[in-house]
Amino acid sequence: MKYAVEQLGATEVPKDEIYGVECDIFAPCALGAVVNSKTIPQFKCRAIAGAANNVIYDDAAGEALKARGILYAPDFIINGGGVINAGQEAFTTYDKENVLKQVHNIYNTVYRMLEESKETGKPEGVIATEFAENRIRNGLDA
Secondary structure (H helix, E strand, C coil), X not given: CHHHHHHHCXXXXXXXXXXXXXXXXXXXXXXXXXXXXXXXXXXXXXXXXXXXXXXXXXXXXXXXXXXXXXEECCHHHHCHHHHHHHHHHHHCXXXXXXXXXXXXXXXXXXXXXXXXXXXXXXXXXXHHHHHHHHHHHHCCCC
């Protein structure tokens, strides 16, 4: 933290005030379930996208974000790059170009999820879960 404040001009915020910081993207990257009924009313962000596992507490939290107009990018989609790379290393002959192609496709998946959420009114987490379930049912190319 000291480096970020001194060298990069970041502002240190007490942990109990972090949810109310005005920002474009709130990115929880260490602790899951931080998007919940207690924190959602405090958010002053346009989107939530973090690397922590299970950022959102439950589907009700997703509904509450949707009602507030806050976009949500589920961790299990946006964190896919590491799994894609590890899968290539462990189960196939490693092909860097193929890995990069799949990683770049995460953008398309997030875009499709956001568009479908906008069209249907369903929360992004619900759409993402449907995408994942469909992919499991129909194979990797779904």
